Amino acid sequence: MARGLLIVLSGPSEVGKGTVLKEVMKDESLHLAYSVSMTTREKRPGEEEGVNYYYVTKEQFLSAVKNGEMLEYAQFVGNYYGTPLHEVERLRDEGKNVLLEIEVQGCMQIKEKCPDVVTIFIVPPNMKELEKRIRGRGTEAEEVVQQRLEKANREMDMIREYKYVVCNDDIQLAADIIKVIIKRNQELYQGK
């Protein structure tokens, strides 16, 4: 069986990633699979080991990091979250295209370890307008304008880390673009 792709999806929290992803996942011909993450945070009621997360202690987590067993990881509000390498490898070996929805920092870690990763950044439709507005003749205090420019520039710098940028001005279109990106990369990966 042909090995699957590793696909990373990132984007600002307000961009509607979840809705677009749900639409993409509907297409069973893409053979997509989510990878279960590992975390040190406590299991919440209704959550299941190996379904929502793999729940480990801080010591276990840091030992996995030290042993190179994590594809990427990050600390968030005192807890560790990360993607176990063997989980991704297992799914890819089964022919699944593994989809990870992660932060920019995590994506950069993966690019180091896995140069053939397919990286997609979803941008909101109004971002370009926002930037133009910031650069235009502003009535705001110079300090505020500078802060906004810096924030916009940080976001633009993030986008540069990604191979594909998809504007979510329409859920169906954003999903369709992501589907063709996955299909074509699968063909290229399998040497078709």
Place this chain on the structure above:
Amino acid sequence: MARGLLIVLSGPSEVGKGTVLKEVMKDESLHLAYSVSMTTREKRPGEEEGVNYYYVTKEQFLSAVKNGEMLEYAQFVGNYYGTPLHEVERLRDEGKNVLLEIEVQGCMQIKEKCPDVVTIFIVPPNMKELEKRIRGRGTEAEEVVQQRLEKANREMDMIREYKYVVCNDDIQLAADIIKVIIKRNQELYQGK
């Protein structure tokens, strides 16, 4: 018959627009049509009136501009080139999706006159790398770095004028992305 879209395609000269467009035009289900431009340059051997261009005098061209009959126009090496509005309107009324391959300045003129235009910018796969390289620890003279940064920024500013940015790292994929952009915008335009 449903009215067609107006689609503008731009991108740096080395980006392979022609090859991608040829691939997109193959798909007859998209009902695409090129619009014949108007020019003041002399007809070359083998060229045909109404096929390659509409050939007019400088006076006729400037009169058309003055009368608002041009969707966009530009001067290049002493000659005028432009898109007659009635040509685009005729094709759209016939249900054709009109594709214009034009410069950024022309695109901005069209956005003013035709806010529902679908704008696509094709970028080369190595542009993001180029920018990172410029911003990295450079060994070049500061002046050269600054010039490069300015050029890259001018290009980034151009991209911001466009709704869709498509990276041409693979002709088939770039063409597929443009096809779904056209198909979905056609649905949206026709209120589906």
